[in-house]
Amino acid sequence: MTTPVLELRNVNKSFGPIDVLHDISLKVHAGEVLCLLGDNGAGKSTLIKTLAGVHKQTSGQILMDGEELMFERPKDAADRGISTVHQFGGTFPLMSIGRSFFVGVEPVIKWGPFSFFDRKTANETAVKAVREFGITRIDDGDRLIGGLSGGERQALAIARAVHFGARVLILDEPTAALGVKEAAHVLRIVFEARKRGLAIIFITHQVMHAMTVGDHFAVLIRGALAADFRKGEKTREEITDLMAGGEAMAELESEIESYAQSDSETSSAAQ
Amino acid sequence: MTSQSSATESSRSLPALGRMIRRPEMGSFVGMLAVFLFFWVAAGGLFVSSAGFSSWLNIAAEIGIVALPIGLLMIAGELDLSIGAIIPASSLTLATISGYFGMPEAVGILAALGMGLLVGFINGWLVLRTGLPSLIVTIGMMFVVMGLTLGFSVMLTGSTSATIEPSELSQMLLGQFVGGMFQVTIFWWLGAIVVFFYILHVSRIGNWIFALGGDRIAARNAGIPTEKLTISLFMMSSFAAAFVGISQAMVYQSAQVAGGQAFIFNSIMCVVIGGVLLTGGFGSVVGVVFGTITFAMVNQGIYFTDFDPNLGSIIIGALLLLAVIMNDSFRKMALNYTTKKNS
Numbered sequence: 179m180t181t182p183v184l185e186l187r188n189v190n191k192s193f194g195p196i197d198v199l200h201d202i203s204l205k206v207h208a209g210e211v212l213c214l215l216g217d218n219g220a221g222k223s224t225l226i227k228t229l230a231g232v233h234k235q236t237s238g239q240i241l242m243d244g245e246e247l248m249f250e251r252p253k254d255a256a257d258r259g260i261s262t263v264h265q266f267g268g269t270f271p272l273m274s275i276g277r278s279f280f281v282g283v284e285p286v287i288k289w290g291p292f293s294f295f296d297r298k299t300a301n302e303t304a305v306k307a308v309r310e311f312g313i314t315r316i317d318d319g320d321r322l323i324g325g326l327s328g329g330e331r332q333a334l335a336i337a338r339a340v341h342f343g344a345r346v347l348i349l350d351e352p353t354a355a356l357g358v359k360e361a362a363h364v365l366r367i368v369f370e371a372r373k374r375g376l377a378i379i380f381i382t383h384q385v386m387h388a389m390t391v392g393d394h395f396a397v398l399i400r401g402a403l404a405a406d407f408r409k410g411e412k413t414r415e416e417i418t419d420l421m422a423g424g425e426a427m428a429e430l431e432s433e434i435e436s437y438a439q440s441d442s443e444t445s446s447a448a449q
Numbered sequence: 450m451t452s453q454s455s456a457t458e459s460s461r462s463l464p465a466l467g468r469m470i471r472r473p474e475m476g477s478f479v480g481m482l483a484v485f486l487f488f489w490v491a492a493g494g495l496f497v498s499s500a501g502f503s504s505w506l507n508i509a510a511e512i513g514i515v516a517l518p519i520g521l522l523m524i525a526g527e528l529d530l531s532i533g534a535i536i537p538a539s540s541l542t543l544a545t546i547s548g549y550f551g552m553p554e555a556v557g558i559l560a561a562l563g564m565g566l567l568v569g570f571i572n573g574w575l576v577l578r579t580g581l582p583s584l585i586v587t588i589g590m591m592f593v594v595m596g597l598t599l600g601f602s603v604m605l606t607g608s609t610s611a612t613i614e615p616s617e618l619s620q621m622l623l624g625q626f627v628g629g630m631f632q633v634t635i636f637w638w639l640g641a642i643v644v645f646f647y648i649l650h651v652s653r654i655g656n657w658i659f660a661l662g663g664d665r666i667a668a669r670n671a672g673i674p675t676e677k678l679t680i681s682l683f684m685m686s687s688f689a690a691a692f693v694g695i696s697q698a699m700v701y702q703s704a705q706v707a708g709g710q711a712f713i714f715n716s717i718m719c720v721v722i723g724g725v726l727l728t729g730g731f732g733s734v735v736g737v738v739f740g741t742i743t744f745a746m747v748n749q750g751i752y753f754t755d756f757d758p759n760l761g762s763i764i765i766g767a768l769l770l771l772a773v774i775m776n777d778s779f780r781k782m783a784l785n786y787t788t789k790k791n792s
Contacts, residue, residue: 252669252670253670253672256670256672270659270660270663270664270667270730271663271730271784272659272663272726272730272731272780272784273656273659273660273663273730277656277659278660278663280656281656281657281660281667281668281671281673282657282660282668282671282672282673283671283672284653284656286652286653292647292651292652293652293653294651294652295650295651295652295653295655295656322784324784325784
């Protein structure tokens with residue numbers, strides 16, 4: 179089997195006396211989507227921040243192409259091609275598409291001692307990159323990020339990461355704040371990125387979205403890996419139960435159902 | 450390739466007017482025009498004579514030189530109130546060194562500018578180091594500089610003011626009235642406009658400033674040297690304030706411990722009237738220039754009319770509120786701006 183693009187071996191992370199991640203081992207291959215599932219507070223954010231160089235692991239190894247890495251700061255991870263796209267995509271709502279696309283790596287035209295921000299190139303490159311991902315509604319690089327829909331912002335952020343040579347794409351709840359149609363657009367873009375051979379880590383707590391795009395699933399519970407399985411090995415119900423911390427979900431659902439029943443009974447009695 | 454060409458076509462066919470009214474400085478331009486017309490009608494021909502123009506241009510130039518870097522700072526999401534203390538501190542540094550002690554003017558000027566840069570550096574460093582809002586840090590700094598100015602002045606000269614006799618060269622460069630009424634500061638302001646326009650809108654650093662004001666953490670993650678940039682911006686504003694202090698000393702040939710406080714709110718007012726978002730991330734140099742002119746016209750124009758001069762403050766207050774409301778709606782328009790109708 180090929181070497182995974184990114185591999186975690188027995189990674190632990192604690193903040194002072196509090197253990198947040200226990201002994202996490204994971205692999206992501208090129209052209210594969212790893213879905214990281216877990217309820218709020220399961221340690222998903224800490225895990226991706228560790229991968230993105232924001233936190234340093236307390237112990238354990240992070241390997242890229244089989245070579246051990248140590249990230250001192252977010253830029254180190256970014257330089258190695260690990261790119262994180264956050265829930266709301268564009269973080270600069272009042273900047274234009276072209277300008278925000280090139281934040282920190284602006285194209286410039288040199289003229290003597292002066293350098294000029296090359297707006298035309300920036301706009302054209304940004305618009306072209308996002309159109310290649312099938313978002314044809316974006317055609318003007320001067321538009322402000324804040325005027326785009328949630329799905330378009332995600333698409334732009336993913337296109338940006340791919341444009342700048344990302345090899346590992348970490349998507350932090352990209353569909354959480356989106357409507358049904360917008361979420362479908364984003365999932366299509368995830369497929370497109372996978373087709374281009376990126377290794378994708380898709381963080382979500384929406385099991386349906388995970389099952390649509392995932393090749394490989396990992397469930398985090400209270401900082402530990404509770405399950406690690408491939409596509410088709412588990413049903414939706416099984417995954418939901420796992421995320422909620424075991425069999426409790428079925429009980430909870432039946433409890434809700436009984437409430438709903440008693441509620442409708444009392445309301446019909448009142449009538 | 451075809452999609453590429455259709456993209457440029459559709460943006461070219463866009464009506465230029467629609468594009469223009471969505472520019473960030475549009476609101477402040479409309480405000481400036483309205484104020485100008487108002488005073489033209491209310492004050493008559495005198496307001497548009499060269500005497501009328503010089504009266505507000507002189508005011509605009511002094512505030513404008515400070516308002517430009519304050520505008521950049523505010524776009525980056527910071528404030529600087531310490532400028533109110535730096536201006537008299539700089540005047541007095543120059544007047545004490547070159548006037549009272551009779552040392553060469555260059556020494557006094559360099560000391561005053563150096564003092565400005567140092568205060569700016571400390572401001573930026575403290576903001577980064579403490580993580581406190583720059584509003585608080587620079588208010589603290591304002592009092593510290595004010596106290597030091599008073600203390601040193603009394604200790605060294607035994608007085609709270611000092612006089613200076615400018616040399617011919619500095620009189621010409623900094624204290625001259627061109628044509629008997631236009632302060633030479635106006636030309637320095639024009640130069641500053643060009644420099645700050647280049648920084649914010651032409652160079653790549655401008656992009657960093659917008660990004661910094663939009664989201665500091667994301668900007669740092671994108672590889673922008675946010676700490677260096679923050680300190681540089683604070684140093685720019687205090688340097689500009691020190692420059693205004695020097696030019697005031699040269700114009701009035703004396704310096705006092707008090708004075709300069711008016712610049713704090715006036716500069717912020719110019720910037721906000723000019724369409725800069727109080728929370729950072731949005732604004733333009735041209736807008737700040739329009740805001741400064743508007744402010745100066747109201748400030749001076751009132752004396753050309755028969756109105757009670759106290760009305761000027763009311764107009765400025767109302768204008769500020771109006772500007773914020775108007776800028777808000779222009780910004781919404783900018784955000785909603787699309788080339789095609791959404792399906």
